[in-house]
Amino acid sequence: MFLTEEEKRNQPKLTWPLIKRVFSYFGPYKWRLALILVCIIASSVLSLLPTILTGKIIDDGLIGRNLAVLVQLILLSFGVTVVAQLIGVAESYLNSWVSQHIGYDMRNAMYRHLQTMSQRFFTTNNQGDIITRMTSDIAGAESVISSNLSSVLSNTITLIVAMVAMFSKNWILALVSIALIPLFVIPTRRAGRVRWNLTSQAQECNDQINGILNETLSVSGQTLVKLFGAEDREYERYEAANKKMIGLNIKESMAGRWFFVTMHTISSVGPMLLYLGGGILMMRYDSSLTVGDITVMVTLLGRMYGPVNSLLNIQVNWVRSMAMFTRIFEYFDMKPEVENAPDAIVPDHAEGSVAFEHVDFAYDPERQILHDVSFTLDKGKSIALVGPSGSGKSTIVNLIPRLYDVAAGSVKFDGVDVRQLDLHFLRANVGVVTQETYLFNGTIRDNLLYVKPDATEEELLEVCDKANILEFIQRQEHGLDTMVGNRGLKLSGGEKQRISIARVLLKDPALLIFDEATSALDSISEAKIQDAINSLVQTHTSILIAHRLSTILAADEILVIKDGHVVERGQHADLVKTGGVYSQLYDTQFKGATVPDLGKPAFEPPAEDEFAYEPMFGRDFDAMYEGADPDLALRLQESERERRVIGRLYENDPYLELASYFGPPFCFTRK
Template sequence: MEMNKGGGFGRGSRGFLTEQEKANRPKVTGKLLRRIGSYLIPYWKQMVLVLVAILLSSILGIVPSILAGRIIDDGLIGRNLNSLISLTFLSLLVTLGANLIGVLESYLNTWIAQHITFDMRNKMFRHLQSMSHRFFTTNNQGDIITRMTSDISGVQQIITNTLTSILANSITLIAATVAMYRKNWILATVGILIVPLFTIPTKRVGKARWTLTREAQACNDEINGILNETLSVSGQMLVKLFSMESHEYKRYEAANHRMIGMNIRENMAGRWFRLVLRTFSSIGPMLIYLIGGILMMRYDADLTVGDITVLVALLGRMYSPVNSLLNIQVDWIRSMALFTRIFDYFDMPVEIKNSPDAIIPDRSEGNITFSHVSFEYEPERPILKDISFSLESGKSIAIVGPSGAGKSTIINLIPRIFDATEGVVSFDGIDVRKLDLGFLRSNVGVVTQDTYLFNGTVRDNLLYAKPDATLDELKEACRKANIHDFIEAQPDGYDTIVGNRGLKLSGGEKQRISIARVLLKNPSVLIFDEATSSLDSISENLIQQAIEPLIASHTSIIIAHRLSTILAADEILVLSDGKIAERGVHNDLIEAGGLYAELYETQFRLVPDAAGKQ
């Protein structure tokens, strides 16, 4: 446990394990240690230099204490001015040397830690990018970000603090102990027996302060929660709509007041601790002076004032290392837990990945076939059951059905957002699992219901699909998506900032930019997943005008609730409870009087078609 200046514990110092940490204490194995070591191996030369620097710095650090004895005996008591000057100068040089070596050690430590965290962050980001969509829908987003940021940043602290602290404190302790026993074994033994007494107040007060720190952290988490909820875009809107400003202020004020009280108690605990610490830290030197004086005057004529001074100085050098090493178990357990959390993510299997001999065809036609395809997230809850259909290049299929029937799941199987549990999804006659992922996804364009735009310009968001696209290509795609005129009418044109998640644009404007972005990919297959849902009739009509020509000129799959879009498809699939309940064209399905006819009567007939008729 590290102390701050003055002997107190810094805020957030954690010298004690929580109950949860004790219960989830990681199992330290040789395999885990070797895996941790694998990140250090590339930097073994720098690690050797760090070890040498720590060794030299720790040894040189106690030399001035030893020289202090000679300065007193030879220089002051012996009245030898030359010795006084030379020894004082030598002490200063040694101190300067130790400090310079400490700076070098700190630089090397930081350099190694930064490069290791650089490697780990890159590896983690690449690994997370390769994880399936299932991973991101089932895991907490905050936890994912924590692994990428706080956990890996913690590794840097382990390398710069924990590992070097163990080495430096151990070397300092050994060197100080050897030097003390070389001076006088009796006084050295007395001093070492006193050291454990020094740790008693450290433990007791440290535990009390850690309890206060945990309470303060819980209160801080509450405050952060209030800020996140009320100062976000959606939260602020809700607060204003319900006129809850006063209520939220009082809630924040109460939490803030509790935090102030806890901070005061925590800081005062540190003040009393330093008082107790100073008292205990003076016991050792007093005993050495007392016993040393008795030995010097009665039993050991060779023992000098300088020797006693050296022993007192060395004893003072031992306090901090002993205290740190006594608490190293806590740091060690936390370090292992941190690595275990990171490795748990690294060990998560990549569900959707390229086959070792992935196929990259010379061209793409866009023929799609589902052959007895089933899919499930969990064995007891199947989503799709024995789905079979074919879509020829240049044709279009509309998929309709009640909410939860499995419509979106079907289209997610084509670009391998998920893989079928049973059966085969083929693209141009090849199982999609055998195709190169980059090739497959570049030839499948999906316009989703929930449009996502990055917080940048219109141009930035369009170039995400094709970074080397020219302005003419951007404009052509936007004309096809029926959004070019709107963009040109803006003061900044294609450099207009869209805002966080595109909040500066309407739903229809975002959706049309999304269509233009997909068109820039020039995919073989276009998929529209409820692209016009949740929009007003004007926006819906503008998007419809953009979609219908695209359906006529591309291989298309449409999930829609608008009748004119469905009528434009070459075939209609009606899904119910994960199965294809009906299939055919509009008139035939109406005459059949089944589920499609029911959907038509309750939903489609009430929605205006492209001509504005019902």
């Protein structure tokens, strides 16, 4: 095993604080570690005793022709082997138990620590890197206990016991044995390095081939290849990489074969030299040296090769383990940007009012996002945030539940600076429906209960009804227990979004935030969600980041955000007259919207006099649209009438498309 060039360049500097920090995780398990040490010593010593007893078996049993002694020595050797193996099993269990518990402690501590990090941490760090440190790096760090430490102790003790036994037999042969070890180690390690380099090159080539396959055999990749007529070019690229892979695989295979040839050839030289040297000594110089002694020496020499090789690899294992610990500690050393104040306030209840007072904010020092933003949202009222993409609308709402902290100024919730409120209380009373809906892989019920595990069936059905998703759920065979799939892939965008709204409602927050909750949906799904949002706005303190005119009109006040500044505020009719940013947005996004020509419907719609107009939310139509473009007002009224009347009576009729640009500010009921 060898370090790669990158590992050599980036290997951590081993300092006493780092080593001390690593071993601090062993503290809670020191008595079990002591027991592991005892087991390793006992197992290592006992595992060599049968080898040492082999000499007695040969000399006293076989050559001495003493059957009783032979049987006794064989039984003793067998018994020692069994005991050594049982102790080894106990050591393995204790080792695994300690290493797994240390890994368990580290994973829990890391997960808890990451939960305290602000949203900035997750937007600036690669998600794959975070998961790797949580899983692979911690698993690799466990090997310090489960493999490295026990290996060092076991192999060191084995070498010491083997050398003591060899010197007790014959010091000359013992020295010869020690001198022979480098003859085995050096060539095998050099051959191993060649094989390692070839394996690394083969892996890189394999990654290249997989990349080509991933790029060109995916649906999107194949479409691009065919559209640009690049089949031959991609084939040549794949063929070249495949041909290179063949050569590397052959070289790697032969290098592996030569590695084992070298290892076995050299490992046989040592015993031959010991037999030769031992034979000369026994026959000419040392009559006390026996055949059994020489056999023991040869066997012990073979037992020493493995521990020596293993100890030589310890540096590689240690560097890799320390590198993993260093990566883990990098995250542990990051301080949370958003923390609970030591004397955090926990009010008895929440009203839901919000106040921004001269708020500045920047994700990084080079670019400020918000500049002196101030506004107030009273209980029961609603505000629509309107502005170009990237103007800072989502940033404003992210500051309320303290996903980030302000750089200057303050954000107040019910008159208290959010930095002084208990984080759990604050976030429990702020419900956010985002554009990107995230559902867990489970049932609809599981996803709803995520925010309130003890919710009753009646509560679930009630919030589903309010979110306009109950009818869909009741049509499913398993109702609330319908599986949604990974990230909700079994549901449409509109269905996922309405479940998300129901989930937020089950939380029963004092403040509701809708962050472009309908921007990525088709007109039918949008209409159903818009119905739900418009009714909720009337009963909750709400902030709406809006891109649809119907959503804007549902709010009590409109704030226009541009380049991080609040540039305009007021009602729709007033803002349209100013000729400012809102008026420009209105001209480009709302006024310019056209109702598609769907042709003559396949049916005659009901007569208009069968229906009565009722202003939604108790608002007066003329007052709402006073000063507005009369064509727009008429189009809103007509498209809403056709969507409400025709759409609901004829569910799949193309007239639903008439509402693709506008939500439901009005409703009609049959007379």
